Amino acid sequence: MSYDNFKLFKVRIERGVAFVTIDNPPMNLLNMQMIMEFATLAQTIQNDDNVRVIVFNSADPDFFIAHFDVSGLVVMPDEAAPKKSSLENTVHMINETYRTMPKVSIAKVEGIVRGGGFEFIQSFDMIFGELGKAVFAQPEIGVGIIPGGGGTIRIPRSVGRRRAMEVVLGGHDFPAEIAELYGLINRALTPDKLTLYVENLAYRIASHPAESLAIAKKSVLAGVELPIVDALLEEQYLFGQAVALPSSKARMNMFLNAEGQSREMEANQNTLLEEQEVNPFAMLEEKEK
Amino acid sequence: MSYDNFKLFKVRIERGVAFVTIDNPPMNLLNMQMIMEFATLAQTIQNDDNVRVIVFNSADPDFFIAHFDVSGLVVMPDEAAPKKSSLENTVHMINETYRTMPKVSIAKVEGIVRGGGFEFIQSFDMIFGELGKAVFAQPEIGVGIIPGGGGTIRIPRSVGRRRAMEVVLGGHDFPAEIAELYGLINRALTPDKLTLYVENLAYRIASHPAESLAIAKKSVLAGVELPIVDALLEEQYLFGQAVALPSSKARMNMFLNAEGQSREMEANQNTLLEEQEVNPFAMLEEKEK
Amino acid sequence: MSYDNFKLFKVRIERGVAFVTIDNPPMNLLNMQMIMEFATLAQTIQNDDNVRVIVFNSADPDFFIAHFDVSGLVVMPDEAAPKKSSLENTVHMINETYRTMPKVSIAKVEGIVRGGGFEFIQSFDMIFGELGKAVFAQPEIGVGIIPGGGGTIRIPRSVGRRRAMEVVLGGHDFPAEIAELYGLINRALTPDKLTLYVENLAYRIASHPAESLAIAKKSVLAGVELPIVDALLEEQYLFGQAVALPSSKARMNMFLNAEGQSREMEANQNTLLEEQEVNPFAMLEEKEK
Numbered sequence: 031m032s033y034d035n036f037k038l039f040k041v042r043i044e045r046g047v048a049f050v051t052i053d054n055p056p057m058n059l060l061n062m063q064m065i066m067e068f069a070t071l072a073q074t075i076q077n078d079d080n081v082r083v084i085v086f087n088s089a090d091p092d093f094f095i096a097h098f099d100v101s102g103l104v105v106m107p108d109e110a111a112p113k114k115s116s117l118e119n120t121v122h123m124i125n126e127t128y129r130t131m132p133k134v135s136i137a138k139v140e141g142i143v144r145g146g147g148f149e150f151i152q153s154f155d156m157i158f159g160e161l162g163k164a165v166f167a168q169p170e171i172g173v174g175i176i177p178g179g180g181g182t183i184r185i186p187r188s189v190g191r192r193r194a195m196e197v198v199l200g201g202h203d204f205p206a207e208i209a210e211l212y213g214l215i216n217r218a219l220t221p222d223k224l225t226l227y228v229e230n231l232a233y234r235i236a237s238h239p240a241e242s243l244a245i246a247k248k249s250v251l252a253g254v255e256l257p258i259v260d261a262l263l264e265e266q267y268l269f270g271q272a273v274a275l276p277s278s279k280a281r282m283n284m285f286l287n288a289e290g291q292s293r294e295m296e297a298n299q300n301t302l303l304e305e306q307e308v309n310p311f312a313m314l315e316e317k318e319k
Numbered sequence: 320m321s322y323d324n325f326k327l328f329k330v331r332i333e334r335g336v337a338f339v340t341i342d343n344p345p346m347n348l349l350n351m352q353m354i355m356e357f358a359t360l361a362q363t364i365q366n367d368d369n370v371r372v373i374v375f376n377s378a379d380p381d382f383f384i385a386h387f388d389v390s391g392l393v394v395m396p397d398e399a400a401p402k403k404s405s406l407e408n409t410v411h412m413i414n415e416t417y418r419t420m421p422k423v424s425i426a427k428v429e430g431i432v433r434g435g436g437f438e439f440i441q442s443f444d445m446i447f448g449e450l451g452k453a454v455f456a457q458p459e460i461g462v463g464i465i466p467g468g469g470g471t472i473r474i475p476r477s478v479g480r481r482r483a484m485e486v487v488l489g490g491h492d493f494p495a496e497i498a499e500l501y502g503l504i505n506r507a508l509t510p511d512k513l514t515l516y517v518e519n520l521a522y523r524i525a526s527h528p529a530e531s532l533a534i535a536k537k538s539v540l541a542g543v544e545l546p547i548v549d550a551l552l553e554e555q556y557l558f559g560q561a562v563a564l565p566s567s568k569a570r571m572n573m574f575l576n577a578e579g580q581s582r583e584m585e586a587n588q589n590t591l592l593e594e595q596e597v598n599p600f601a602m603l604e605e606k607e608k
Numbered sequence: 609m610s611y612d613n614f615k616l617f618k619v620r621i622e623r624g625v626a627f628v629t630i631d632n633p634p635m636n637l638l639n640m641q642m643i644m645e646f647a648t649l650a651q652t653i654q655n656d657d658n659v660r661v662i663v664f665n666s667a668d669p670d671f672f673i674a675h676f677d678v679s680g681l682v683v684m685p686d687e688a689a690p691k692k693s694s695l696e697n698t699v700h701m702i703n704e705t706y707r708t709m710p711k712v713s714i715a716k717v718e719g720i721v722r723g724g725g726f727e728f729i730q731s732f733d734m735i736f737g738e739l740g741k742a743v744f745a746q747p748e749i750g751v752g753i754i755p756g757g758g759g760t761i762r763i764p765r766s767v768g769r770r771r772a773m774e775v776v777l778g779g780h781d782f783p784a785e786i787a788e789l790y791g792l793i794n795r796a797l798t799p800d801k802l803t804l805y806v807e808n809l810a811y812r813i814a815s816h817p818a819e820s821l822a823i824a825k826k827s828v829l830a831g832v833e834l835p836i837v838d839a840l841l842e843e844q845y846l847f848g849q850a851v852a853l854p855s856s857k858a859r860m861n862m863f864l865n866a867e868g869q870s871r872e873m874e875a876n877q878n879t880l881l882e883e884q885e886v887n888p889f890a891m892l893e894e895k896e897k
Contacts, residue, residue: 122555174569253772273753278752483828
């Protein structure tokens, strides 16, 4: 796979993780070119067996993504389109691709992310923000419009109706610590811990079998969207799929043979906030290839 | 519009915000008269183009609303009514009116709010509480009944099943900081910050176009209630509506012409915790009239 | 009722609360025997009018429940079962029993709980954890499988999609304070406060009428699972049931006669973090018998 043709970001692959650094000066304004590159990237990564996790950050220390280019919105039709029965909006389609694809996406936000940029990463599997530096907002209402890339839908699903109303109707800025309190992001961490945690987490996830990750993600998506019993039936089915994988049997046997299921071993705790040892299954995976 | 006929609260309108101060000594007990006044207020405000936001507080420093008058409950029928197919309960109907109406409602809670009073504000768009002073509870179970104004429904939707069970089955008091941690309220703030933030937020929201606010609120409500793709389709449709408004086009052009979309301007952050300058769009809106 | 035949836990009944202490050395590994005892316990307690609340803790200071015995998983079929239309998985069935039964369940977690053990208590009505000691994780992905006892379904419903993805795809440990921040548990408390709060809460809940508790729990379950108007209709119906109970009328009258509905009495606050007086309704209940 080649990741050299992107104009607005750089890609570096390491141990199953694609590190994508957005770089569109002067402030990473989101425009159709960037959206098309995000679409191409998703497609490329879905076809790349060497990548299981994508981590996005920004080359600009102050801006992750400013927001969608307003000059692209001001020229939109003066007459609203009727209600559609399928998602025709390109932004919606690409955001949904990231939410549902069998690869894991993580945003590492060290600066300002607003509007369409914030909506893009809301479709990711995880968002981490730098304490004291990252800022999140949906400022659309200030110019009379509303978030159009899923913000009015994904925010209430994460933080509840009343906090979503505050974000969407206020349109003001939420620093990382409030974003963490509200659940707009997973966690706010100091700069050193942020890098350590995100890298440890990304490499750890990438050490898990690709098929297992795809099954696990699918089950969590069922968990948020289906009625409780339907969701449990889906998990029951997917659990059966995961446990039947030869790679799972190999890992479970390796775990048992290495006395993993012992009080001594199980007493070890790992919150991913310290340097990690090499995953013991990495060796196994080499053999499987 | 006249706001002089209410017996149980005072209303003051300023810059698009209706400040409603509940005043029903000795402890703002919720009764049918107060509920009827809340209904009349909702109707009046929905017809008043000068009001976009309602902020409720209390004249009593210790009680926001005590709870629903138990002497009105003890006389209810000894035989339960069969299950109905529509909301016949007056309290449910009025609470749903506040949740769904195209005006924005904010509760500023500086004292105790329990039972039906807490349920009333759960239907609002936002709740802010005074740190160290505001207290929230659903004490109904203590006298053998359950919250009947939406509490058993709205609380789990905001804070999840297990925290809702604690609130509803325990019936005890939750101070502002725990209410914030759980997501029962938006935020707990010290007295000075509470007033500053709520006023800044209310005036800011009221500076946004009325039609845009109605569309944004509708989209967030879809976001909490519809399946994901249906919800995104609704947002797609409503986004088209908002972007087609002449007032939105005017604001977007004004934003672009004023170099709003520049790194320098976008680097400014506003968390609404300091004195605000006059909104630049206020002038524009005067012209639109 | 006899609670003497359980091999893997001890049961002590006091004032309507069953205190269940799990004791399966060397680390409370979850296996089919323990699951069967959980099933028997649920059945016994559902038939025991003297028990309204169950509090689980562990005899092992370091482990609440380690996780499900991997040696029981490694022997599962190499071919996955097709999708079923009913819950056939024993673990799912028992967890659902705890979630839906008309008794209240509380987990008091003072050590490590992972995998199937964590999933078991996710089905409870409340989870409290010891600050600095309790640890929560779904480590299944590490051996290629996924949580199969409801974890992929219940976690996103409590903490949202992105935090659930972090827990399920990372598989690492979450200490009590992060579990509280995320909403994986109700609250993290220091050891002394944990015991005080859980006991106060359990005894308080057990002082409420059994029928009222069953109705309240049913209404909250409707609140998480049904569309908003259907849920409010269910609450409207259940509220009518609760208010019509003779025991509710008796409590409301006792409350009114004792001047409970007075500013002085209502100003008292109770966050259950201090020693409790005997519940005034306990006497009433004795008379009702």
